[in-house]
Amino acid sequence: MLTLPYTHNAVAQKLNKRASITDLAKILNLSPSTISRALNGHADISEATKQRVWEVAKELNYQPNHLAAALRRGRSNMLGVIVPHINGHFFPSIMHGIETVASKAGFNVMICQSNEDVQREKNNIDALLNAQVEGILVSLARTTHDFQHFEKVRQQNIPLVFFDRMPEVSSVSGVVLDDHQGAYMAVRHLLEQGCRRIAHFAGPQHLNIYSNRHKGYLNALQAFGLPHDEQLMHFLPKLQQNAGEQAMRELLQLAEPPDAIFGSGDIPVAGALEVLHAQGIRVPQDIALAGFSNEPFTTLTTPKLTSVDQRGEQMGHSAVQLFLQMLKRSDNFAPHRVVLKPQLHIRESSMR
Amino acid sequence: MLTLPYTHNAVAQKLNKRASITDLAKILNLSPSTISRALNGHADISEATKQRVWEVAKELNYQPNHLAAALRRGRSNMLGVIVPHINGHFFPSIMHGIETVASKAGFNVMICQSNEDVQREKNNIDALLNAQVEGILVSLARTTHDFQHFEKVRQQNIPLVFFDRMPEVSSVSGVVLDDHQGAYMAVRHLLEQGCRRIAHFAGPQHLNIYSNRHKGYLNALQAFGLPHDEQLMHFLPKLQQNAGEQAMRELLQLAEPPDAIFGSGDIPVAGALEVLHAQGIRVPQDIALAGFSNEPFTTLTTPKLTSVDQRGEQMGHSAVQLFLQMLKRSDNFAPHRVVLKPQLHIRESSMR
DNA sequence: CTGAAAGCGCTAACAC
DNA sequence: GTGTTAGCGCTTTCAG
Numbered sequence: 001m002l003t004l005p006y007t008h009n010a011v012a013q014k015l016n017k018r019a020s021i022t023d024l025a026k027i028l029n030l031s032p033s034t035i036s037r038a039l040n041g042h043a044d045i046s047e048a049t050k051q052r053v054w055e056v057a058k059e060l061n062y063q064p065n066h067l068a069a070a071l072r073r074g075r076s077n078m079l080g081v082i083v084p085h086i087n088g089h090f091f092p093s094i095m096h097g098i099e100t101v102a103s104k105a106g107f108n109v110m111i112c113q114s115n116e117d118v119q120r121e122k123n124n125i126d127a128l129l130n131a132q133v134e135g136i137l138v139s140l141a142r143t144t145h146d147f148q149h150f151e152k153v154r155q156q157n158i159p160l161v162f163f164d165r166m167p168e169v170s171s172v173s174g175v176v177l178d179d180h181q182g183a184y185m186a187v188r189h190l191l192e193q194g195c196r197r198i199a200h201f202a203g204p205q206h207l208n209i210y211s212n213r214h215k216g217y218l219n220a221l222q223a224f225g226l227p228h229d230e231q232l233m234h235f236l237p238k239l240q241q242n243a244g245e246q247a248m249r250e251l252l253q254l255a256e257p258p259d260a261i262f263g264s265g266d267i268p269v270a271g272a273l274e275v276l277h278a279q280g281i282r283v284p285q286d287i288a289l290a291g292f293s294n295e296p297f298t299t300l301t302t303p304k305l306t307s308v309d310q311r312g313e314q315m316g317h318s319a320v321q322l323f324l325q326m327l328k329r330s331d332n333f334a335p336h337r338v339v340l341k342p343q344l345h346i347r348e349s350s351m352r
Numbered sequence: 353m354l355t356l357p358y359t360h361n362a363v364a365q366k367l368n369k370r371a372s373i374t375d376l377a378k379i380l381n382l383s384p385s386t387i388s389r390a391l392n393g394h395a396d397i398s399e400a401t402k403q404r405v406w407e408v409a410k411e412l413n414y415q416p417n418h419l420a421a422a423l424r425r426g427r428s429n430m431l432g433v434i435v436p437h438i439n440g441h442f443f444p445s446i447m448h449g450i451e452t453v454a455s456k457a458g459f460n461v462m463i464c465q466s467n468e469d470v471q472r473e474k475n476n477i478d479a480l481l482n483a484q485v486e487g488i489l490v491s492l493a494r495t496t497h498d499f500q501h502f503e504k505v506r507q508q509n510i511p512l513v514f515f516d517r518m519p520e521v522s523s524v525s526g527v528v529l530d531d532h533q534g535a536y537m538a539v540r541h542l543l544e545q546g547c548r549r550i551a552h553f554a555g556p557q558h559l560n561i562y563s564n565r566h567k568g569y570l571n572a573l574q575a576f577g578l579p580h581d582e583q584l585m586h587f588l589p590k591l592q593q594n595a596g597e598q599a600m601r602e603l604l605q606l607a608e609p610p611d612a613i614f615g616s617g618d619i620p621v622a623g624a625l626e627v628l629h630a631q632g633i634r635v636p637q638d639i640a641l642a643g644f645s646n647e648p649f650t651t652l653t654t655p656k657l658t659s660v661d662q663r664g665e666q667m668g669h670s671a672v673q674l675f676l677q678m679l680k681r682s683d684n685f686a687p688h689r690v691v692l693k694p695q696l697h698i699r700e701s702s703m704r
Numbered sequence: 705c706t707g708a709a710a711g712c713g714c715t716a717a718c719a720c
Numbered sequence: 721g722t723g724t725t726a727g728c729g730c731t732t733t734c735a736g
Contacts, residue, residue: 020729031706032731033708036732040731045706063478067730071729073712108483113448271652273652299593301653302629383723384713389715398722420713421713423713424727
């Protein structure tokens with residue numbers, strides 16, 4: 001237990017709550033401003049008093065009230081983040097990247113989930129604005145089609161940075177993956193392995209990430225002089241396991257079934273894998289597989305799944321850096337879009 | 353763009369930043385307190401003025417400054433959460449549960465990751481305390497052995513609730529899973545399937561969750577009158593995939609190999625599955641498998657993995673409820689421990 | 705090197 | 721119903 005010198009005890013008793021800067025001032029017979037300066041390591045305070053202040057502060061277990069400081073300074077040192085969800089590996093890794101860089105820059109991070117719901121996204125914006133965050137990083141919900149609610153943020157001159165899922169307009173800043181190239185790389189790889197009828201599990205096309213992957217797929221086919229066959233494209237609204245299973249079953253019904261699948265997500269590809277297993281179709285010999293996201297479970301399936309890594313950690317870093325830049329040159333900052341290069345992880349499911 | 357009536361324009365110009373309650377007061381020729389009361393829906397304000405206030409507030413896009421309110425009230429409406437990491441499905445689902453209940457109760461949630469590192473855990477505590485959170489929910493880092501840094505929290509009379517990983521002392525509140533029973537259920541199930549040599553992948557035993565699962569395993573064997581064989585127990589410091597692979601290979605070297613594996617985590621079990629696949633050993637016929645956590649990927653492997661669900665969502669709910677109770681009866685609240693019942697999901701890997 | 709004073713934006717007695 | 725006043729805890733001119 002903590003024991004205080006007799007002289008401080010009386011004061012310490014009085015506030016069984018929490019020592020304030022004025023409490024320290026009284027005890028030390030100094031002014032609050034001096035205490036403040038000492039605590040913040042101002043240069044023009046004698047080492048001697050700094051020492052005394054530090055000691056008493058430790059003794060009373062002084063904790064600065066950031067709220068008060070924030071109010072006074074007009075800066076909260078808080079950064080708001082809105083993610084659609086935290087399933088899978090991608091968004092958690094982004095969050096990790098964000099936290100690392102943000103806390104290094106002295107920011108606390110407040111995370112909200114929109115649950116893929118515009119309404120909650122709006123609420124999150126309000127909550128973060130109310131909490132006086134100094135910036136907002138957001139990845140759009142699947143159901144977000146208009147961007148009215150972000151106007152508020154801009155009006156208050158609060159830096160707004162999108163990541164991964166962002167509006168297609170050029171007037172906003174953000175960091176995205178080169179989804180087109182990622183898809184292109186995956187499909188090219190399948191083609192190089194000799195596949196010639198490559199099916200595609202596509203995500204909801206109003207999200208640019210998925211439409212870009214779709215385009216990457218098409219362009220790779222085109223580069224190899226192959227036609228694109230509508231029958232081979234399945235648009236899955238949610239990229240879930242059972243959707244992948246269903247699509248796979250339908251593809252197997254075709255007169256000319258595919259010899260490879262490229263999925264815009266790993267999960268439906270795993271679903272497909274299961275159907276193939278059940279039907280005794282060999283992967284990759286009969287049908288090769290490649291997914292997107294590089295989820296950890298891709299190394300847990302048999303065979304291991306080839307997949308495109310989305311650079312989550314890096315994306316988090318870049319997003320915060322973009323925010324910090326905007327904070328500096330608040331007004332004259334032209335919207336800027338950072339594009340990260342994807343990484344193809346080739347595994348057993350596509351090597352033949 | 354927003355257009356303001358001429359009269360308000362001057363004022364609106366002046367503050368190109370952000371309207372405050374006093375700005376509204378000036379415009380409406382009312383006192384700040386009236387504005388405050390109107391905005392907060394106090395009963396003793398005439399409907400007429402409430403209307404007028406609301407209108408102008410909307411016009412100026414007024415956003416209340418929660419920091420100021422928090423400072424004045426002495427309540428921040430913020431809840432701090434510390435998790436070891438957000439990999440896998442378990443912690444994200446807890447966080448989701450926390451957010452749901454917390455935001456319903458009017459709290460914003462601030463999430464920190466300790467990265468399984470005591471030092472970061474300490475920093476997180478400080479950060480949250482500085483941010484004036486009204487309570488802290490924490491799940492211990494793997495490397496946390498002493499609990500000094502939580503003293504600060506108690507000293508400031510801030511409700512502290514542990515979840516999942518908590519100290520073994522009776523003086524703290526928290527919500528945990530009945531890990532013992534979860535393990536017991538899984539092993540009993542394997543026994544009922546006819547397995548008689550059941551191996552165990554155990555986690556780090558200084559974390560009670562893992563030692564409890566270990567005990568559950570032992571007790572189930574005992575209940576069936578079976579001896580426990582040291583050779584069948586593998587203690588994996590990290591419950592990772594390659595650790596599971598390695599352990600599985602060693603088990604297969606035994607003169608009398610196991611006919612089932614019960615793992616304290618799903619990932620090393622998936623690792624084992626892969627080794628079995630590679631060696632052509634049939635699951636579940638030759639060796640049955642059961643894991644712990646009910647990770648989503650358990651339905652993506654072939655065969656699907658039996659696993660114990662940890663009730664993450666529910667755990668989040670309960671943790672916040674516990675916090676809310678402590679907040680109410682701040683002093684006289686006896687430490688309370690909520691124990692959730694696990695749920696066994698039986699899948700192909702153990703059905704024979 | 706230190707102090708006095710003002711104020712960030714809001715709320716809560718206490719008046720009337 | 722509404723206004724007056726004071727102050728939450730901190731920082732920051734401006735004076736010495």
